[in-house]
Amino acid sequence: MAQTKILLVGNWKMYPESIEEARAIERRSNAILKTKKHITCVLCPPALFVADIARAASRKKIVHIGVQNIHADHEGAHTGDVSAAQAHSVGSRYVLVGHAERRALGETDIECAKKVFMALTTGLVPVLCVGEKERDAHGQFLKNVSAQITEGMSLVPQHLRGRVVIAYEPIYAIGAPKPPQESEIHHMVLSIRKTLTQVYGAAVARNVSVLYGGAVDASTAPQLLHAIPELHGFLVGRASVDAKKWADLIISLS
Numbered sequence: 300m301a302q303t304k305i306l307l308v309g310n311w312k313m314y315p316e317s318i319e320e321a322r323a324i325e326r327r328s329n330a331i332l333k334t335k336k337h338i339t340c341v342l343c344p345p346a347l348f349v350a351d352i353a354r355a356a357s358r359k360k361i362v363h364i365g366v367q368n369i370h371a372d373h374e375g376a377h378t379g380d381v382s383a384a385q386a387h388s389v390g391s392r393y394v395l396v397g398h399a400e401r402r403a404l405g406e407t408d409i410e411c412a413k414k415v416f417m418a419l420t421t422g423l424v425p426v427l428c429v430g431e432k433e434r435d436a437h438g439q440f441l442k443n444v445s446a447q448i449t450e451g452m453s454l455v456p457q458h459l460r461g462r463v464v465i466a467y468e469p470i471y472a473i474g475a476p477k478p479p480q481e482s483e484i485h486h487m488v489l490s491i492r493k494t495l496t497q498v499y500g501a502a503v504a505r506n507v508s509v510l511y512g513g514a515v516d517a518s519t520a521p522q523l524l525h526a527i528p529e530l531h532g533f534l535v536g537r538a539s540v541d542a543k544k545w546a547d548l549i550i551s552l553s
């Protein structure tokens with residue numbers, strides 16, 4: 300593995316309700332992470348809170364900040380959207396691309412590919428989210444996830460491919476009470492690594508981090524990391540905006 304650090308990405312979605320609560324989660328995360336040098340932590344607040352939280356985080360240089368989405372264009376008449384350059388200019392260094400909740404609104408693989416390209420050429424690390432709706436007996440789901448990766452990375456120049464992060468999130472696990480069987484997650488993580496190696500070569504595959512997301516918390520994360528050595532970390536929804544669950548999760552990864 301190219302990296303031994305755990306990458307922990309918190310996707311706050313449309314939570315919390317107030318900037319005060321958002322600041323409190325950032326403060327708490329910084330305080331706990333001070334002694335956890337083996338964890339790279341990225342918080343992805345709602346766009347409206349990003350500048351404020353990034354400013355607070357930049358003083359302590361522990362937590363990194365990401366946005367939950369960007370527009371594929373550099374700039375333009377796109378009401379309500381945020382550009383990669385704007386995200387970068389307020390201190391964001393990561394961006395989620397193709398989260399299942401955005402794909403459900405119609406985001407396509409080619410739009411994801413444009414966003415991944417825009418992110419990388421603007422200095423943001425794209426976290427490309429992929430995952431199947433359901434599993435079939437013939438293994439078509441493996442091919443579908445593989446296609447999401449190759450299409451999502453199709454516009455990335457060769458020298459930037461190793462910077463992409465892949466987050467595997469089976470759609471049925473997002474918001475579910477618990478993740479699928481470890482063996483199912485492991486199978487997909489190996490399939491993703493195989494796709495990366497076959498399509499881009501071993502050097503790129505070594506540098507691409509693969510995360511798992513879907514019902515991750517302190518009760519599931521340590522065992523998943525232990526059971527799946529090819530896993531680099533997690534993309535976390537609910538447990539990242541609940542101050543206690545988030546703290547418990549970080550501590551559980553010691």
Ligand code: PGA
Nearest residue numbers: 473474513514535536537
């Ligand atoms: P969850 O969401 O951790 O609440 O299941 C994961 C995600 O949507 O990224």
